[in-house]
Amino acid sequence: MNNVYSNIFKPIIPKQFDENEIYTIAITILVLGVLYFLLKRESQLSAVEVSSIYLFNLFITTTLESLFAEHPLDFYDTLDYAHAEIFDVVLQTLVYPPPIIIALYFYSKYKPNWLIYTLFWALLLTCLELVSLQFNLFQFKSWSSIYSFIFYVFTMVVNIIFFRRVRRIIRLA
Template identity: 75%
Template sequence: MNNLYSNIMDPILPKQFDKNEIYTIVITIFVLSLLYYLLKRERQLSALEVFSVYLFNLFLTTTLESLFAEPPLDMYDTIDYAHAAEIFDVILQTLVYPPPIVIAIYFYSKYQPNWLIYTLCWGMILTTLELISLQFNLFQFKNWTSLYSFFFYVFIMALNILFFTKVRSVTKFIPHKYLR
């Protein structure tokens, strides 16, 4: 039984619990708390919009992380392993990556800024957050650069604004009592 446990758990547990796992826990608490605070403070997004954007970004992060971090592209590594299956990778993909995009969509909904300037600004914000994460060894770039990240995040933000706009246009036909 112990060997079975070891065969299952060893590949997904951190090699050692160090600064990248601590940073992951801290950033998880921070982004989830900020998202919760914003959504409770002032409802800019319906529950359906939040859920839709969150799920859309969960889909994007899991598929694109696999595409870019795994062979054949293998552009970077995350956390402790060359594969994206460590338990802290799962935490990052499900609890850390989607909330900043939901937060960005929250402010987009609230202030309705110029979408191009907004996507460029959020591209810079997300790239800056990634640069901070590099200091905690969350990523180890191989054939990837922060410039790629910037363009990638601009694309992701534009895609999310388009997605959110479509979701909002559909939700206006749903009775209000089902959206809150």
């Protein structure tokens, strides 16, 4: 019986609990803490907007992470394996969506020029990814930070469009 559990869990648990798992836990606490603080402090986004943005970005990160990090593209690995592990689930569900919600929180509050704002957030997210590289969260193969920047520009544009549409639908309801 113990062998059955070992066969199930061995491929998805980290090889060893080291800097990338500690970093994953730390950034999870940080982004969720910032998001909680902002949403409790001042209501810029409705619960429907937050939920919609969260689910939309969960879909984006899950599908595109699989596309980019797995066969046949295989541009990079995350954490300890060339395949997904349990901490990838933490990253995809608890770390990746909140920064976009935070970005849209400030977008809603300050109504900046969308192009400059998009470029700012793409640069910020790329810089945060560069920090993550120092903790072996990613191991680039045929991927580079310039691709990340382009991807984050695309992600921010799509999210701003999505947010505007969700807000419009909510106001019409």
